[in-house]
Amino acid sequence: MKYKYLYIIVFVLVTLTIGCGSESKEAGVPENPTFGEHVAPILAKNCLPCHRENGAAPFSLERFDAVKKRAKTIAKVTLNRIMPPWPADPNYTHFVGEKVLTEQEISTIQRWVEQGAVEGNANYVYVAPQHFRSSIRKPDLVVPFDSVSLREGDVDRFFISKSQVQLNRKRYIAALELVPSSMGMIHHANGHLLLYPEGTKKKGARTTGKIETTRGVNTKSFEQLNLLLDDGSVPMRVHSAFNYLPGVEGIEYPPGIGGYEVTRDFAAVMNDVHYGPSDTNLTDKPVLNVFFTDVAPKRATGELMLGTNGVSKIVPPLVVPANKITKHSTRYTIDADISVLTINPHLHQLGKSFWAFAIKPNGDTIHLIRIPRWNFNWQYFYTFKTMVRIPAGSEIVAIAEFDNTRANPYNPNNPPKTVAERWEFGGASMRASDEMFQFILTYTAYQKGDESISLERKKSKP
Ligand code: HEC
Structure with a gap:
């Protein structure tokens, strides 16, 4: 007898929980969603970081007509969780900058598209979170690299590319962020900093340069690129100071963690930047965003x-x-x-x-x-x-x-x-x-x- 009541209570609880589950999925989804009021904020946060002029995505969604034109595809790729791209399982661990739509946001987009993708009151703000080519903030210094052109059918091409920098004093660098100009061309890049203490390097123009290679960096390539010290020795090197892989966003750690002290004269060197494969003729001109800090690096990474x-x-x-x-x-x-x-x-x-x-x-x-x-x-x-x-x-x-x-x-x-x-x-x-x-x-x-x-x-x- 006692057990019978227990079963009933459990049954009721389970039914309530399941009921709440399906209800909460629809809860908060507006009856008649409009772009201005409901959809724009979702897209601004989750899509515009890439789907903007010069962003990582092949087309911009910065204007309402561009969104409207693709409304059906947008409904599909968000429902299937293909966009925004976030391969890591959010039910396992969470990360900074996670781009995962909630069930409610997905349902809002679906309903909005089903009802004809209405703009609504056009009096809304719809802008990308940042307007510069950085996912950190406006860089303190932008270091240019030489451009690389790929021809249709190129498979794997490797380069060593350098850019020499002159500051007016020694500085601490909090973060570095490599940003290609043409997305999808760089397969990976690994970058070092070369440090030139006062008076060790006078010869040679302080400019950019690159060589194509299949063998990675060695002393000979440093010589070819005029990166050696005046006495012919190899400069001090900060290994893996910056990296790039498709989809990578820059990250700045809290003050004093990571970061580097650089000499007035230093060089950023992409030791094997790997381009390709490419099915069209494309040119890329990457830059390195540099973020300075006044806090000395205290904890090495x-x-x-x-x-x-x-x-x-x-x-x-x-x-x-x-x-x-x-x-x-x-x-x-x-x-x-x-x-x-x-x-x-x-x-x-x-x-x-x-x-x-x-x-x-x-x-x-x-x-x-x-x-x-x-x-x-x-x-x-x-x-x-x-x-x-x-x-x-x-x-x-x-x-x-x-x-x-x-x-x-x-x-x-x-x-x-x-x-x-x-x-x-x-x-x-x-x-x-x-x-x-x-x-x-x-x-x-x-x-x-x-x-x-x-x-x-x-x-x-x-
Ligand atoms: C991290 C960058 C990034 C974010 C964030 C992102 N996209 Fe994309 N998107 C891309 C890239 C790159 C492509 C083209 C390559 C591909 O399809 O993977 C693309 C392709 C697409 C396509 C075309 C897919 C097709 O099959 O034709 C649609 C539609 C799209 N994105 C919509 C969105 C929407 C909507 C959001 C936000 C909810 C979003 N994207 C967020 C980078 C991004």
């Missing part, structure tokens, strides 16, 4: 790289036979407490899914990232909202799946053929047609209280 070219082996080795789906993992145990700031999962076109977490010595799991549907076009550097502490003795685990079947729309080979990690010139090949499996963590040594330090962007000053 480091990079821990698992997998290809990194500290840990891939098991089983990264060979993806034709017509097969394979699964690989890589694991590394850290010996000191670290605070993780940013993570970057990296696979090529055969990537299918990615998952990373850490197992603490006590057996607890720390969620890092889960990407259920890998998308080669969107390989963000994901910055946590607050620093994530991983204690000494924890094992960091990354697991990736690769799909070498015809069902994978990004498969570069039709019919599929065996693809693997390939080694050349003492490192792994970075060609888009070879595979890679990397998990890179940017971290700083743990200090008490790090868990509560926010990495969210400061409000941008227009």
Whole structure:
């Protein structure tokens, strides 16, 4: 008897919960949504960062008629969560700048399109959050690089490109952000800073320059680009000071974390900037946005790289036979407490899914990232909202799946053929047609209280 009542109560509770669930999905969705009142704010926040003049997307949505013209496609790509592109699963971990529409926002867009995409009262403000080519704020200095032109049919082309800078005094740099002018051309770029202490380099014009290469940077290329010190030695180098992958947005850490001190004379060098593939004739002229600070860097950041070219082996080795789906993992145990700031999962076109977490010595799991549907076009550097502490003795685990079947729309080979990690010139090949499996963590040594330090962007000053 007692149990019967219990069942009834449970039944009622379950029914109520389910009822609320479906109701809350529709709750807050306006009956007759208009662009000005309801849709513009959603698009301004989630679409205009890319769909604007000179943005990452191929067309602008900055005007109402441009949105109206594409209303049906917009309804489709938002419903399927193809746009805005955000491969990381928001039910697993959250990151700075996350672009994920709520169910309510999606329903609002659907209903608005169904009802004929009405503009409504035209008295509204609809602008991109920022108007300059930066996702941080207006840069203090914009350093130009030489332009690169691709011809139709170019596959992989590698360059070393430099730009020399002269300041009126030593400065601290808080953040660097590489911005291509033509989106989708750069496959990746890795940049260094070369420092020239007073009186060590007089010869040579302080300008830009580039050479095409297949072998990466060496002393000879430094000589060709006139980057050596006057006495012929190699200048001091800040490794991996800036990076670029499609979809990457710049990030500035809190004052004193990361950052560099630079000499009055310094050079920014893209050591292997990888362009292609391209199916049209295109020209790109990238710039490096520089953000200064008066706060000296107090806490250095480091990079821990698992997998290809990194500290840990891939098991089983990264060979993806034709017509097969394979699964690989890589694991590394850290010996000191670290605070993780940013993570970057990296696979090529055969990537299918990615998952990373850490197992603490006590057996607890720390969620890092889960990407259920890998998308080669969107390989963000994901910055946590607050620093994530991983204690000494924890094992960091990354697991990736690769799909070498015809069902994978990004498969570069039709019919599929065996693809693997390939080694050349003492490192792994970075060609888009070879595979890679990397998990890179940017971290700083743990200090008490790090868990509560926010990495969210400061409000941008227009
Ligand atoms: C991070 C940059 C970025 C954001 C944010 C973004 N887009 Fe896109 N969008 C792109 C790029 C790049 C393409 C073209 C390549 C592709 O389709 O992936 C694209 C393509 C599209 C297309 C064409 C798709 C097709 O199949 O023809 C539509 C429509 C679209 N976006 C709408 C939106 C809407 C609506 C939003 C916001 C809710 C949005 N996008 C947010 C970068 C972005």
